[in-house]
Amino acid sequence: MGSLRLACACTLHANLRVMGKPLQIRDVPKPVLDTLRERAEERHMSLASYALEVLTRHAQSKTMGEVLAGPRLRKGSALKNDDILELLASERR
Incomplete structure (x- = not known):
């Protein structure tokens, strides 16, 4: 019985830790x-x-700023416009 009580107490504490904070939104349009x-x-x-x-x-989806920041965080040399156009042209051949 003691181990069951301990397991229940542990479960209760685990659930209390993951509970979020309340949020109230006022003046929601009808x-x-x-x-x-x-x-x-x-x-x-x-x-x-x-x-x-x-x-x-x-909240789990990325903002446009976060999406656009991804390529900016990559290291290496940036491609110039002429390099990009050449790569595109070579793919079409």
Whole structure:
């Protein structure tokens, strides 16, 4: 019984650590709220669960700045326009 109680306590503490902070969004326009509610209902989810899913998906996707920064972080010499045009022309031959 003691090991079961310890396992439950460990699980409880693990769950408490991964729980996020609450977020409240005020002044959501009615059309936006209605759309979110409809989409949540279609997926048989609560509005809060659906909103969390949408926010998580958005946070996991890269911004345009992050996407464009990738090639800029590469090391090596930059290709000049003439070099690029020559490479393209050689591929067409």
